[in-house]
Amino acid sequence: MSVRSSIAVLAVLAVVGLLVFGLVSKGSSGVDLGEAAPASPLPRLEGGGNGSLVDYRGRWVLVNFWASWCVPCREEAPALQRFQQRHGGQEFTVLGIDSRDLTDDGRAFVERYGLSYPQLRDGDGDAAHEYGTTGVPENFLVDPHGKVQLLVRGPVSEEYLREQVTPFLPEGKS
Amino acid sequence: MKARAALLAFVLLAVLAPAAAAEQRASLTEIEKQVMCPVCGTLLQLAESPQAQREKAFIRRLIDEGKSEAQIKDALVAEYGDEVLALPQGSGFSLSAYVVPIVAFLAAAVALAIGVARWRRGGGGPEASQPPTPEDSNRLDADLARYDL
Numbered sequence: 001m002s003v004r005s006s007i008a009v010l011a012v013l014a015v016v017g018l019l020v021f022g023l024v025s026k027g028s029s030g031v032d033l034g035e036a037a038p039a040s041p042l043p044r045l046e047g048g049g050n051g052s053l054v055d056y057r058g059r060w061v062l063v064n065f066w067a068s069w070c071v072p073c074r075e076e077a078p079a080l081q082r083f084q085q086r087h088g089g090q091e092f093t094v095l096g097i098d099s100r101d102l103t104d105d106g107r108a109f110v111e112r113y114g115l116s117y118p119q120l121r122d123g124d125g126d127a128a129h130e131y132g133t134t135g136v137p138e139n140f141l142v143d144p145h146g147k148v149q150l151l152v153r154g155p156v157s158e159e160y161l162r163e164q165v166t167p168f169l170p171e172g173k174s
Numbered sequence: 175m176k177a178r179a180a181l182l183a184f185v186l187l188a189v190l191a192p193a194a195a196a197e198q199r200a201s202l203t204e205i206e207k208q209v210m211c212p213v214c215g216t217l218l219q220l221a222e223s224p225q226a227q228r229e230k231a232f233i234r235r236l237i238d239e240g241k242s243e244a245q246i247k248d249a250l251v252a253e254y255g256d257e258v259l260a261l262p263q264g265s266g267f268s269l270s271a272y273v274v275p276i277v278a279f280l281a282a283a284v285a286l287a288i289g290v291a292r293w294r295r296g297g298g299g300p301e302a303s304q305p306p307t308p309e310d311s312n313r314l315d316a317d318l319a320r321y322d323l
Contacts, residue, residue, distance in 0.1 A: 011281065015278075018270070018274065067225065068228070069223075069224040069225045069227070069228050070224070071224075100212045100213050100225060100254065101225075101228075102228055102229075102232055102253055103253060105228055123252075123253050123254050123255055124212070124254055124255025124256075124257060125212060125213075125254075125255075126255070
């Protein structure tokens with residue numbers, strides 16, 4: 001192969017490489033039932049380093065994507081807090097992920113609704129993209145092995161939590 | 175004399191300093207054209223969603239605090255990531271957004287120039303440099319005679 005042909009092949013490979021990189025980094029993603037839930041580390045909303053779904057391995061986790069500017073999120077927050085008070089502990093926790101939101105607004109939201117469950121911050125929306133969310137709020141029930149067992153694209157109500165989520169929890173099975 | 179010079183300097187400072195400050199003061203209208211509404215995927219200038227309203231309020235607050243345009247954009251990047259900027263940053267991998275089109279354009283121009291130079295050296299192409307064979311000439315004459323009016 002001549003030098004000229006090699007340069008042409010390299011140029012084509014470089015362009016194809018850039019296109020593939022673009023597709024891989026921007027391509028659609030998401031999780032389905034039974035698949036492993038993404039667990040990339042995210043900054044804690046209240047500060048103090050990063051946290052991840054991995055920190056809660058061995059527990060059932062209800063991952064709740066929310067934002068302070070989202071009206072349905074305001075409506076479901078009290079229900080999630082009551083559910084956490086009732087079931088939160090060594091076997092279950094709600095894990096809030098504040099997505100595409102301002103840090104101060106997110107913190108004010110947590111304070112306003114008295115949310116005691118852990119909160120992570122997803123300012124650029126990368127985690128929401130990894131989960132394949134289409135908006136906020138969205139909820140994913142993740143089992144102790146990190147697999148998604150329930151997926152709700154929208155707000156959850158107290159009734160939904162009681163009837164659909166509780167049966168998965170160890171205390172709900174007994 | 176010294177007192178007059180000092181007074182003149184004071185007056186000039188009093189007149190020019192606010193003007194300079196006003197010139198550098200960041201403006202929501204200008205920043206809105208340069209940043210995105212991350213949820214809507216459009217320029218903030220065109221967005222009216224609740225998230226966009228909060229983003230605009232955040233920018234207004236920073237303007238009131240006297241932050242410069244660059245500082246405000248940095249603060250937005252800290253909150254929403256690089257993708258909040260309408261134009262990619264001129265560093266890191268984002269630099270390729272500017273470099274790749276320029277390199278591609280230059281490569282195409284060089285290839286075109288080389289191609290044209292070769293074509294001209296060859297007298298308009300390899301086929302034109304060869305004289306027609308006697309068969310071709312005869313066929314051409316026959317064709318022309320057929321269409322001769």
